[in-house]
Amino acid sequence: xxxxxxxxxxxxxxxxxxxxxxxxxxxxxxxxxxxxxxxxxxxxxxxxxxxxxxxxxxxxxxxxxxxxxxxxxxxxxxxxxxxxxxxxxxxxxxxxxxxxxxxxxxxxxxxxxxxxxxxxxxxxxxxxxxxxxxxxxxxxxxxxxxxxxxxxxxxxxxxxxxxxxxxxxxxxxxxxxxxxxxxxxxxxxxxxxxxxxxxxxxxxxxxxxxxxxxxxxxxxxxxxxxxxxxxxxxxxxxxxxxxxxxxxxxxxxxxxxxxxxxxxxx
Amino acid sequence: xxxxxxxxxxxxxxxxxxxxxxxxxxxxxxxxxxxxxxxxxxxxxxxxxxxxxxxxxxxxxxxxxxxxxxxxxxxxxxxxxxxxxxxxxxxxxxxxxxxxxxxxxxxxxxxxxxxxxxxxxxxxxxxxxxxxxxxxxxxxxxxxxxxxxxxxxxxxxxxxxxxxxxxxxxxxxxxxxxxxxxxxxxxxxxxxxxxxxxxxxxxxxxxxxxxxxxxxxxxxxxxxxxxxxxxxxxxxxxxxxxxxxxxxxxxxxxxxxxxxxxxxxxxxxxxxxxxxxxxxxxxxxxx
Amino acid sequence: xxxxxxxxxxxxxxxxxxxxxxxxxxxxxxxxxxxxxxxxxxxxxxxxxxxxxxxxxxxxxxxxxxxxxxxxxxxxxxxxxxxxxxxxxxxxxxxxxxxxxxxxxxxxxxxxxxxxxxxxxxxxxxxxxxxxxxxxxxxxxxxxxxxxxxxxxxxxxxxxxxxxxxxxxxxxxxxxxxxxxxxxxxxxxxxxxx
Numbered sequence: 142x143x144x145x146x147x148x149x150x151x152x153x154x155x156x157x158x159x160x161x162x163x164x165x166x167x168x169x170x171x172x173x174x175x176x177x178x179x180x181x182x183x184x185x186x187x188x189x190x191x192x193x194x195x196x197x198x199x200x201x202x203x204x205x206x207x208x209x210x211x212x213x214x215x216x217x218x219x220x221x222x223x224x225x226x227x228x229x230x231x232x233x234x235x236x237x238x239x240x241x242x243x244x245x246x247x248x249x250x251x252x253x254x255x256x257x258x259x260x261x262x263x264x265x266x267x268x269x270x271x272x273x274x275x276x277x278x279x280x281x282x283x284x285x286x287x288x289x290x291x292x293x294x295x296x297x298x299x300x301x302x303x304x305x306x307x308x309x310x311x312x313x314x315x316x317x318x319x320x321x322x323x324x325x326x327x328x329x330x331x332x333x334x335x336x337x338x339x340x341x342x343x344x345x346x347x348x349x350x351x352x353x354x355x356x357x358x359x360x361x362x363x364x365x366x367x368x369x370x371x372x373x374x375x376x377x378x379x380x381x382x383x384x385x386x387x388x389x390x391x392x393x394x395x396x397x398x399x400x401x402x403x404x405x406x407x
Numbered sequence: 408x409x410x411x412x413x414x415x416x417x418x419x420x421x422x423x424x425x426x427x428x429x430x431x432x433x434x435x436x437x438x439x440x441x442x443x444x445x446x447x448x449x450x451x452x453x454x455x456x457x458x459x460x461x462x463x464x465x466x467x468x469x470x471x472x473x474x475x476x477x478x479x480x481x482x483x484x485x486x487x488x489x490x491x492x493x494x495x496x497x498x499x500x501x502x503x504x505x506x507x508x509x510x511x512x513x514x515x516x517x518x519x520x521x522x523x524x525x526x527x528x529x530x531x532x533x534x535x536x537x538x539x540x541x542x543x544x545x546x547x548x549x550x551x552x553x554x555x556x557x558x559x560x561x562x563x564x565x566x567x568x569x570x571x572x573x574x575x576x577x578x579x580x581x582x583x584x585x586x587x588x589x590x591x592x593x594x595x596x597x598x599x600x601x602x603x604x605x606x607x608x609x610x611x612x613x614x615x616x617x618x619x620x621x622x623x624x625x626x627x628x629x630x631x632x633x634x635x636x637x638x639x640x641x642x643x644x645x646x647x648x649x650x651x652x653x654x655x656x657x658x659x660x661x662x663x664x665x666x667x668x669x670x671x672x673x674x675x676x677x678x679x680x681x682x683x684x685x686x687x688x689x690x691x692x693x694x
Numbered sequence: 695x696x697x698x699x700x701x702x703x704x705x706x707x708x709x710x711x712x713x714x715x716x717x718x719x720x721x722x723x724x725x726x727x728x729x730x731x732x733x734x735x736x737x738x739x740x741x742x743x744x745x746x747x748x749x750x751x752x753x754x755x756x757x758x759x760x761x762x763x764x765x766x767x768x769x770x771x772x773x774x775x776x777x778x779x780x781x782x783x784x785x786x787x788x789x790x791x792x793x794x795x796x797x798x799x800x801x802x803x804x805x806x807x808x809x810x811x812x813x814x815x816x817x818x819x820x821x822x823x824x825x826x827x828x829x830x831x832x833x834x835x836x837x838x839x840x841x842x843x844x845x846x847x848x849x850x851x852x853x854x855x856x857x858x859x860x861x862x863x864x865x866x867x868x869x870x871x872x873x874x875x876x877x878x879x880x881x882x883x884x885x886x887x888x
Binding site for chain 3: 152155157161162164165168169171172173174175178179181182183184187192195196198199200313354381
């Protein structure tokens with residue numbers, strides 16, 4: 142190359158003050174001459190901004206499938222992240238749920254009065270899931286996350302819904318496969334008790350750790366069923382009969398009101 | 408200024424676990440700057456930090472953080488938005504990436520929309536030197552890297568109150584120097600409490616030292632004042648002073664002796680200027 | 695898939711003083727820091743040069759952003775010529791085409807968006823070597839004497855290496871006009887040189 146830019150030429154060019162012909166010759170030159178390119182003065186603020194914009198695109202972490210799906214369903218970006226980030230035990234619970242429900246179905250199809258097993262377990266499944274989704278002991282990062290503004294109530298309820306959706310779906314699917322399943326009613330008879338148990342454990346978690354609260358509620362449920370079975374006087378399925386459902390609904394409404402009141406005052 | 412309360416204000420703080428008392432009637436006022444929290448294992452350091460982090464509720468007494476009452480839920484959320492906490496031995500979701508974990512923490516800390524949050528996450532990774540490993544799964548990070556990640560999580564959003572429980576465990580010397588730079592920088596504006604066994608960190612960083620023993624404050628002052636207390640208790644001696652003394656052999660063959668009582672110089676005992684570590688040993692060992 | 699491929703490729707050692715070719719290899723292996731170095735090295739002159747072709751700073755910055763995104767995605771396709779590791783010319787061809795597509799986005803009501811076969815005129819590199827000396831040689835005077843229309847036609851096709859179709863898009867004139875203007879300009883320049 143026979144010539145190079147003078148600093149003055151570089152300056153003129155960079156500030157859009159070169160005439161057409163000079164600009165053309167400068168351009169022909171700097172396409173191949175790195176030292177002359179470096180003569181152009183940098184606008185540091187613009188460079189930093191431009192790089193930040195660029196980095197934001199090239200360095201965006203990939204979203205997991207759950208997060209992606211949730212965003213597609215219109216869930217807010219941050220909320221989707223929180224919902225997708227359920228602790229490891231939750232996955233184990235999901236697997237265990239499938240196994241337990243499959244066992245219940247087998248029992249229902251092959252054992253006399255086998256469908257009782259489903260009636261016993263279905264309302265407990267969401268309860269166990271909720272207990273495994275939040276709190277010290279089951280959530281490894283609990284110590285780190287528990288003192289953030291969003292943790293506590295809000296995170297607990299988010300996690301609860303992350304549990305309830307798959308739990309209710311799985312139980313409904315299982316209920317539809319029951320030998321007695323002929324009516325829409327038989328697919329959802331367990332629903333109100335299940336929700337009531339979860340709501341009960343959430344209310345109790347005001348005073349107890351969530352895991353302990355769920356254990357208490359779950360034990361109560363199983364004890365009641367066991368007692369009814371043992372006494373032989375009344376059919377345990379009475380607890381799920383249409384007349385009993387009204388009581389469940391009443392209890393659920395009361396508990397939900399208690400939760401709402403607690404969230405309000407929280 | 409006198410009407411303003413300290414960012415961390417503690418009166419009569421007591422915390423019991425069953426019948427065991429971990430903290431008993433603590434009074435503390437902490438201001439912006441770095442305060443070192445020293446004490447043996449079980450002295451109550453972690454319990455104090457968890458109480459200050461709004462993680463544990465006091466059994467008795469009163470805590471005010473940034474002028475607010477952490478026992479009221481609404482105020483607690485406001486406090487938490489301006490508080491950073493690194494727990495002892497922090498655990499993470501191993502299948503998260505470093506970036507993903509900080510991003511998750513940033514959502515929980517409500518640090519704005521995606522772009523602002525990601526920029527803050529990147530700044531956090533840069534601060535602790537994890538930029539190159541940002542997309543690595545946490546289970547593939549070394550212990551020191553996880554510790555730095557926890558630190559970055561605590562630092563997100565430049566909290567006004569920063570509580571660090573043994574933050575330098577697992578850090579190599581270079582990382583520790585870097586950590587000191589970070590913390591001292593934050594200490595200009597924020598109230599930083601640093602619980603540690605690393606006396607060098609306290610000597611290098613802290614304007615103030617609080618020593619706990621069995622749930623009580625046994626010393627509260629500057630590192631200089633702690634050293635002053637030890638003056639006249641630290642000696643060099645030609646031979647081993649005998650059992651019952653805290654002593655160790657120095658590189659030059661003489662013995663460093665710590666005497667709980669300010670005993671007069673005996674033959675061969677030469678007074679030495681105490682280090683902060685020796686002063687701390689005297690404070691806890693003398694009891 | 696792309697991410698997997700990236701992860702498998704090993705990044706070369708690189709630093710702020712590495713050549714463009716090394717940096718691009720690192721970018722191809724997924725190193726954002728290498729992209730940052732390239733950005734720092736090239737963004738300023740690319741922006742200054744684009745500014746002579748587009749006065750809207752928003753479109754300009756958007757084109758530049760797209761340029762580096764294209765570099766991020768296609769860094770592997772850069773093949774340095776022997777003895778020349780500089781990526782300036784390669785980056786410019788990306789940048790000018792990104793600018794055209796930006797302009798097309800804003801004003802696609804008059805430009806058809808079809809990607810028919812491109813047609814190049816002139817041997818850009820040979821002309822470039824001539825143009826390197828235009829300030830000092832007789833060609834400089836000849837360029838001065840050209841009308842702005844003929845000059846911009848030469849600029850787009852010879853200097854920027856655009857196809858006739860692309861030149862027509864950036865100059866906002868029909869392709870036929872580009873062709874005639876380039877022919878007339880070249881004839882004038884040849885006259886001046888002989």
